[in-house]
Amino acid sequence: MGERESIVLRIAGDSGDGVQLMGSQFVASSAYAGSDFTTFQDFPAEIRAPLGSTFGVSAYQVNLGAGPITTSGDDPQVLVAFNPAALKVSRPLLAEGALIIINTNSFTRRNLAKAGFEKDPRETGELDGYRVLEVEISQRTLEAVADLDLTKTSAGRCKNFWALGLLLWMFDRELTPIEGYIAGKFKKNKLLVKANLAALRAGNAYAETAELSAPPQRVELQAADFAPGQYRGATGSEVLALGLAAAGELADRRLLFCSYPITPASSLLHHLVRLSQLGVGIFQAEDEIAAACAAIGASYGGAIGVTSSSGPGIALKTEAIGLAVSAEIPLVVINSQRGGPATGLPTKTEQSDLYQAVFGRNADTPVPVLAPASPSDCFEVAIEAVRVALRHMTPVIILTDGYLTNAAEPWALPDMGDYAPIECNQPPLLTAGADGESIAFQRDPVSFGRPWVVPGTPELMHRLGGLETNIETGHLSNNAENHQHMSQMRADKVASVAKFLAPQKVALGPDQGELGVVGWGSTYGPIYQAVRRLRDTGYPVSHVHIRQLNPFPENLESLLAGFDRLLIPEMNMGQLSTLIRARFGFEVVPLNNVTGQPFRVADLVDAIRAQLPQSSSEPDTPTPREASL
């Protein structure tokens, strides 16, 4: 097949087929071999749908190669389909000429019917235009472990490792790391170690031997050009969890994560509960309101209070967030966005809670909002959020989403030595005769952060609350002018955040020109790829990606003003477009995608090119598309 820059592989099957495990091990082996990658797990909406049903298909997609790889890829060029339903669901996604590896043992009449095939697609011509490799994966797996004393079910479960063995041969990867993994994973059951090893090797041998004369030939992938350093593969929610823990260390405070489960936010909870040794505690509250309030209570007590949910749960927290604004209590609120409105599409990704984050509270209640662009970026954003919360004594909202939560990529491991400690506002020393009560309200003149005076501190007892208070004493005040001042102070406080954060940079391309493509959050990957492709073919376009959504970076206005046109792709109906227009009055071209799926790079390429009609230097080539296998 020759050397390729990158390739997209999709593995799909029933929830019980071990697809996710197989995918992640395949990626691990590729990572060791120096590939860049981005993966995406596509879970069924149901917990455990009936075997063989299309809505029960679980898939793992990975885009890997020389990089920079920033999306999990548009069109898979290789599909492993463990059953007919997997084929049914995945076929429409495939690139022309893709290779389909089919587990023929599962292509029974019953399974075909369950998948909604009237006839066997291998016979109808539906698969013309693809290359199909039919393998009796189940059967061969059973044979491979036949001399071990296993039940048929247990034996059958090894088929993911058999298939992995085959893939590893195709991609010329070492077996050793996977063998090590198997030994560790099943260490409590020697028999399973043996069985899975046997299956792995059998699959590998099958591919290598004459039995596999036709495709797949070996795929040779260009190695990625990684900066030197230590790496590991990680999903956004893993990195976000570690980022929060890192912030705790940098601030030298405990971190109390208060949450109520909800898809896809729960995974953060599941990761953090395993970071106890970093001074992280978990409180699973009775609901989102309690979770937000407990986090406020934790911060009031001097810990870093963090709360997390998805859109509907964030809706419930908005009253409490207002309290944190009013009482000037640090708080980090993480929203793992999903498709809406209401319960919506819980397992699908969307970026539609930007309005809610920026405007979704009663009264004039500004709150800083940050959004990570990629799994790796989650680390930076978590630390930044805590830094802002403690410096300004304010809640901060982080907008991540279902895609970032589940997508994995190689993570260049950070060096904690590179991060400055997180300072918090210490109360000034109490001078004789001074009013200990008002000390908690003596705000920093630049950041408007007040001292973080926690219960237990002698002599500084004071009262906080949600009623308006005098700007100097902190006592209740109904005074008209004072309310105006306090409202202004709250606005100034949030505006001042921009003074401390880095100015907006251009992600790719020059910082002015004909067209700027402006994104935020998890669309970074596809926008970056699309702009890169177009730039590589000579189009004059730049990519600007905004991490700091409220307040906007101080230089954003002048930067954006340097482009003749602004295209704003978002996985919503145009929320950033609204903010940019409202703030700067710029005309913008919204590009809205609310399908529950990340943007396809190819679609973006088309959309961007449509904004560059008269671009001089343009070769009239079709949208670059990966050559099929």
Add this chain to the structure above:
Amino acid sequence: MGERESIVLRIAGDSGDGVQLMGSQFVASSAYAGSDFTTFQDFPAEIRAPLGSTFGVSAYQVNLGAGPITTSGDDPQVLVAFNPAALKVSRPLLAEGALIIINTNSFTRRNLAKAGFEKDPRETGELDGYRVLEVEISQRTLEAVADLDLTKTSAGRCKNFWALGLLLWMFDRELTPIEGYIAGKFKKNKLLVKANLAALRAGNAYAETAELSAPPQRVELQAADFAPGQYRGATGSEVLALGLAAAGELADRRLLFCSYPITPASSLLHHLVRLSQLGVGIFQAEDEIAAACAAIGASYGGAIGVTSSSGPGIALKTEAIGLAVSAEIPLVVINSQRGGPATGLPTKTEQSDLYQAVFGRNADTPVPVLAPASPSDCFEVAIEAVRVALRHMTPVIILTDGYLTNAAEPWALPDMGDYAPIECNQPPLLTAGADGESIAFQRDPVSFGRPWVVPGTPELMHRLGGLETNIETGHLSNNAENHQHMSQMRADKVASVAKFLAPQKVALGPDQGELGVVGWGSTYGPIYQAVRRLRDTGYPVSHVHIRQLNPFPENLESLLAGFDRLLIPEMNMGQLSTLIRARFGFEVVPLNNVTGQPFRVADLVDAIRAQLPQSSSEPDTPTPREASL
């Protein structure tokens, strides 16, 4: 004192002084006499603050005269101060040269101290520049009822009617309607009827006889130029309650009002509970979430479900509002805005929940938003809201506020015959073989309203919910394109509301020119007055007042484009300004007032003039100010 166009009167005292009753009776007498008016009740934040304290002062302010009177007035020209605290609190508000009527009996050392006066203000010169009428109101009241067998406390309580008698003489009003009122009000206690009548007449006689040689002379007010018709005085919440009931009648549906008490929204609840005979039911829920959900349940069942709260409570309802959007259930959500953030300033007025109304939900979840401009306008808006909810099958938000809730004005009684019935989408007849289940999802092509199929209807059983559903069948759907279509349909639905509502008109002035002053909600009164004053003195300025905040009226963009400059006064930090910029990209000048108080007309006049610097025709007169008494 000669004939005056209008006058502002303020009556202030302890909660127990009967100030509100006195004020409302004074206004009633003036209304009969043909005055236009706007009143405002200023309640203390505490339930029953200690007697004589400044924070316990209750006040009633009325602006009355020839009209159009649209605000309760900037600077009172007459103050009745029942005690030192009332004087303390009200004095800074008064117009120069105002008349202060003092109940000298309450100016004891103790009361002066409670009010925070170190010395008697009558002796310190503080009252220089005002005209002061000292009357022993308490003493004279006791004398007036001396021959009745009353306790001293009961006798003392008559002093508000004594003072009212005095005021009625000053303003040359008839005693008869008030006498009738007294007879009705105390009909269970003949003695109290006698006592209050005696007090009323004694106060009146006191003013008339020689005892009152100095001020007040009689005030002669020009009568207002009312259109012929039937009138009554009413507050915004009274009118809103009647408007909702009227909508119920027009739609021929029951109205279920589900709410949880909160200031200042509760008053709507208190009014509606008295409208049972109009088919109105009240459900006091355990919290705001339950209230919103019960209203949704009521609408699901075919009643008109209405829920109401103030900002913090609305925050709690936002998740449920999203459900109503998703399930396409009609719902009216009324927000009586108050000062925020958080608990904020519950008894003060503010317009700061516009962001929350338009943007404050997770996901792309558009909802129509309407705001009444005056107490009378509440009737129209309530009917319109129900009409929109039923036509489009959507929640609708009404934004009123603390000021509108408590302000009263003469209400030109509507003729129900002028209102078209409220139609709702009837399910089409079920033809043989058709799918009864999907009928509830067959949307009108223009309004996108779906048929309101309620449980109990034979053969049309279907399932609703918050998960995304197929656009045609209403079945659950995870499909990517369908979600895009549904998101677009929801956006189109709300956008289509504008097609049915009246185009935006100019409230005052030509529909284009140098400066447009653009407002919404309860600022109508002060903006109208300010623009009127300026226009009367020749300034080229118009007033545009937006009732329909989402979607904006279809012609709003072209209308606003006709002005060189737009000034947007709001009782918030600039929320409508943001919306106008975001929607139309116009430059605007925000004028933000977050003091918990309505705008002062004089301040607006200054601010508007500052936007008209080079206006040709300008006489350089000072801001017109009411001549003092």
Add this chain to the structure above:
Amino acid sequence: MSAELTFKDFETSQEVRWCPGCGDYAILKSVQRTLAEVGAKPESTVFISGIGCSSRFPYYMNAYGFHTIHGRAPAVATGLKLANPGLDVWVVTGDGDGLSIGGNHMLHTLRRNVGLKVLLFNNEIYGLTKGQYSPTSRPGTRSPTTPLGSTDTPLSAGLFALGAGARFIARAVDTDKTRLEPVLKAVHAYNGTAFVELFQNCIVYNDQIFGSFTDKTKTVDGQLHVQHGAPLVFGEGGSKGLRFVQQRMQLEVVDTENHADEILQHDETSPVLAQLLLGMQTPEFPMALGVIHRRSEQSFEDKFYANHPTGLTRTARVQDVINSRNTWRVE
């Protein structure tokens, strides 16, 4: 629809999407069968649910259905019942939906005695969100949020309901249709809030958690089926019974033969007995099942209509009300 209905009339075309082996299937069938047997009409039957595996129930019932938001089904159902008290309104909820996020609405629904038929699917776990522990999970439950085992004290659904003032409290096991269906009939017949705790097996995240009394070998000694007026006996041939030890104010298991006259009779109107029965823990005691508590009391909606001055009908015209008070005329 004059012919008699069968459970099929309550099925929908929607593919049922619970995990194979989930206890929800059995409950669904029992509800469908019961509705057919009592002659319920699909069009005047409504299922309202929150969010959770169990809350998908309405999709599978050929009746009106509303899958609302997490925890709020009782509130939506209350509004519906006020708007149309003639409907049969069922609330389907889970231990998370009904007792965690929705605890407050459940509390007030029970207190008010709204005429709702509440089926609480208690699987002691958050199924839909992949198995986190819930407020009814036993201490030591290992879950994604409690990898070392939970430490919270669980809530007893029954005792909670009793404390909330519930007038009807019942319990049944998902797959035991011969006992479940009579309970469902009693629920259907009751006019206030009928609260049923269903022990529902989540085969994926909490399999066999009720094994101590649902396991085939344990049902005889592990279950006590109460019946108003009948003695509280269980075990092989009713060989064991409950007596009350006044000194300790506690129940005790005794053998029926030797203590025949001490065995308590079930009194479904007694809150004290309800507390004792609902508080019994296996394996020391059997699990009390059936209608444990039932008192008759006017429902919330009946009171609402009876005390509404016009029974929620329109008896006056808005115009008259508007014109009735303190008006004046300008000519």
Add this chain to the structure above:
Amino acid sequence: MSAELTFKDFETSQEVRWCPGCGDYAILKSVQRTLAEVGAKPESTVFISGIGCSSRFPYYMNAYGFHTIHGRAPAVATGLKLANPGLDVWVVTGDGDGLSIGGNHMLHTLRRNVGLKVLLFNNEIYGLTKGQYSPTSRPGTRSPTTPLGSTDTPLSAGLFALGAGARFIARAVDTDKTRLEPVLKAVHAYNGTAFVELFQNCIVYNDQIFGSFTDKTKTVDGQLHVQHGAPLVFGEGGSKGLRFVQQRMQLEVVDTENHADEILQHDETSPVLAQLLLGMQTPEFPMALGVIHRRSEQSFEDKFYANHPTGLTRTARVQDVINSRNTWRVE
């Protein structure tokens, strides 16, 4: 602060803004006195409240104070207690704040046994919002939202708490400082959730609603002050007492003289007795006051720390954790 504290040390400069004659004043004084007597330190004492008249309490206490949002005080306090279990955390709430909008947090706080001292000011009305009826209001309560009298069944705060699994339930009358202060001391000494229902007179909107047992002429016959181990007697010289009628599973008032050996002894560990005592209604029965139920059990935060692998301290470095798993090196 070595010298002994007096109640004045717990006063603030803020003017107290309750209505003259409100029962809140008396409670405030008793709390201030109790804290001084038990030697509490203002800096390690925190008052957390929701919204309501009663919830203004923190402003008047010289201690740390947080006047949060309506109904959420227990949740905020739980977070605080987890962050710093060494603090004495009091929750001040009302019948609306704690049982209506905040019912769910109260439920779960009690279930978990978080170490909070909960003072529920029950005046059976929403004071702050001007007198609407509340979930504890008696049927027939006339209020702005129930001008014809309410019809809802009220919640019993005590029975609710019991159903929620409360381990400490007490009751006291606002102005009866000789009985209130010992209860407050017991609260202070308790390490789980100490739930106290305070009968608090709202002189403006619900005056004398507790008159049947707080009126001077009624206290002797109307109040039963329980004491663990002591007989449940009341009335002049303890002339009346309670006995248990097993047949009906109910309490009965009898005269002590003739039924001396039947009179029940108070057992604060018995849930059944607690249910009986908390369920007594005046005038048929006296109102049970004092510490009605108390069982010792590890608090939520103690379990939390004991089961947290590192007791919430940082024992590893983030860098090491980051570097520990499945990494590879690019040179």
